[in-house]
Amino acid sequence: MNLFDVYPLFDITPSHAKDVWVYDVEGNKYLDLYGGHAVISIGHNHPRFIDALKHQLDQLMFYSNSIINHLQIDYAHALGEISDLNDYQLFLCNSGAEAVENALKLASFHTNKQRVLSFSHGFHGRTSAAVAVSDYEAIISPLNKQHLVSKIALEDHEGLENAFKSKDIAAVIVEPIQGVGGLDQVSGSFLEHVEVLCRKHNSCLIVDEIQSGCGRTGKYFAFQHHHVTPDLITVAKGIGNGYPLAGVLVHQKIKAQYGLLGTTFGGNHVACQAGISVIEVMQKQKIRASIPNLEQHFKERASKLSSIKQVKGKGLMLGLEFDAEISTIRKKLLYDFKIFTGGSANKHLLRLLPPLTIQKQHIDQLFNALEKLT
Numbered sequence: 001m002n003l004f005d006v007y008p009l010f011d012i013t014p015s016h017a018k019d020v021w022v023y024d025v026e027g028n029k030y031l032d033l034y035g036g037h038a039v040i041s042i043g044h045n046h047p048r049f050i051d052a053l054k055h056q057l058d059q060l061m062f063y064s065n066s067i068i069n070h071l072q073i074d075y076a077h078a079l080g081e082i083s084d085l086n087d088y089q090l091f092l093c094n095s096g097a098e099a100v101e102n103a104l105k106l107a108s109f110h111t112n113k114q115r116v117l118s119f120s121h122g123f124h125g126r127t128s129a130a131v132a133v134s135d136y137e138a139i140i141s142p143l144n145k146q147h148l149v150s151k152i153a154l155e156d157h158e159g160l161e162n163a164f165k166s167k168d169i170a171a172v173i174v175e176p177i178q179g180v181g182g183l184d185q186v187s188g189s190f191l192e193h194v195e196v197l198c199r200k201h202n203s204c205l206i207v208d209e210i211q212s213g214c215g216r217t218g219k220y221f222a223f224q225h226h227h228v229t230p231d232l233i234t235v236a237k238g239i240g241n242g243y244p245l246a247g248v249l250v251h252q253k254i255k256a257q258y259g260l261l262g263t264t265f266g267g268n269h270v271a272c273q274a275g276i277s278v279i280e281v282m283q284k285q286k287i288r289a290s291i292p293n294l295e296q297h298f299k300e301r302a303s304k305l306s307s308i309k310q311v312k313g314k315g316l317m318l319g320l321e322f323d324a325e326i327s328t329i330r331k332k333l334l335y336d337f338k339i340f341t342g343g344s345a346n347k348h349l350l351r352l353l354p355p356l357t358i359q360k361q362h363i364d365q366l367f368n369a370l371e372k373l374t
C-alpha cells in the first residue's frame with residue numbers, strides 16, 4: 001500500500017533528537033528552530049518527560065473515559081495553576097482541530113445559535129467546522145461549506161459591528177497571533193471590542209491558543225497580554241511536547257452535561273502524564289522567564305540585517321519578513337546550514353517556532369547563517 005501523498009517532504013530522515021537538536025540517519029545534526037511546527041515546548045526528549053511516559057507505559061497505557069482517571073484531575077489542576085485560570089473546566093481530546101471542533105460545538109450548544117465569525121488568514125485545523133472557519137479555500141470541501149460562517153479582516157471594527165447584525169452568531173474564534181497566516185497579531189482594543197459584542201449578543205469568544213499558548217509568548221496564553229475573558233480556549237501542540245494531547249478550557253458559566261462531548265482516546269493515561277511532565281519541567285526550569293530576553297536578542301540581531309523588512313510575532317513565535325520569497329532561504333538554511341525553520345501563507349515570511357529551551361547562541365547561529373545567505 002502507498003501512502004496517501006499529501007505532504008511535500010524535505011529529503012531528511014530524523015533518527016533521534018535531544019533538546020534543540022535533531023539528528024538524521026546520515027549523522028547530520030540540525031538546529032531545530034521550528035519545533036516540529038510549534039509542538040516541541042520543553043525540548044526534544046526531555047529526560048523528565050521521557051521518564052514520565054515510560055513509567056506510565058509500565059503501569060497502564062489506556063482505559064476508556066468510563067472510569068476514574070486521577071491523572072486527568074491532576075493535569076487539569078496543573079494547567080489551571082500554570083495558566084492562572086483555575087476557574088475554568090477542562091475537556092481533553094487528541095488534536096488541535098478536535099479541540100476547535102469541540103469548542104465551536106460547545107458555543108453552539110450554549111447559545112443555541114449556528115453561525116461562527118472568524119478572521120481572514122485564520123487557521124483552526126482540518127475537521128469539519130474547524131476548516132470551515134479557517135480562511136484557506138483550497139482545503140474547505142463542499143461538505144465543510146455547509147457551516148454558517150462569516151469572515152472579516154482583523155482590526156475591522158466596522159465589519160465586526162456589521163457582522164453582529166445577523167443575530168445568529170454562536171461564536172467568534174480568533175488566534176491572538178496568527179500562526180499559519182503569517183504572525184499578524186490581534187490588538188488589545190480589537191479583542192476587547194469582540195468581547196463587548198459577544199457579551200451584548202450572547203455569543204461565545206473562543207481564543208485559539210493551539211500555536212500561541214503553552215508559554216510561547218512569555219505569558220502562558222497569548223491572550224493574557226490583553227484584558228479579555230474568553231469563554232473557551234483551545235490548546236494542543238506544545239502542551240504534549242510531541243505526545244498527542246489537546247483540550248478546551250471551558251468558562252464556568254458553560255455547564256457540563258453527561259454525553260455532551262466525548263472521545264475514546266482523549267485524556268488517556270499516557271497523554272495526561274505527558275502534559276503533567278511538560279508543566280513540571282516548565283515550572284522547575286522557569287522556562288518562560290527567559291523568553292522576553294530571547295525575543296529582544298532576536299529582534300536586535302534582526303535589526304542589523306538590511307535584507308529583513310520586518311520582524312513579526314512575539315516571544316518565541318517569531319517571523320522574519322524579506323522582500324524576496326523565502327523558499328530558497330529556507331532550503332539553504334536546512335541543507336547548507338542544518339537549521340530547521342518554517343514557512344507560512346505569507347511567502348515572504350520565515351517562521352520560527354523553536355523549542356522554548358533555546359538560548360542566545362542558537363539565535364546567533366541563525367543570524368550568522370542569514371548574514372552569509374542574504
Ligand SMILES: Cc1ncc(COP(=O)(O)O)c(C=O)c1O
Nearest residue numbers: 095096097123124125179210211
Ligand atoms: C492556531 C491553530 N489551530 C488549530 C490547529 C490544528 O491543530 P492540529 O493540526 O493538531 O489539528 C493548528 C495547527 O497548526 C493551529 O496552528
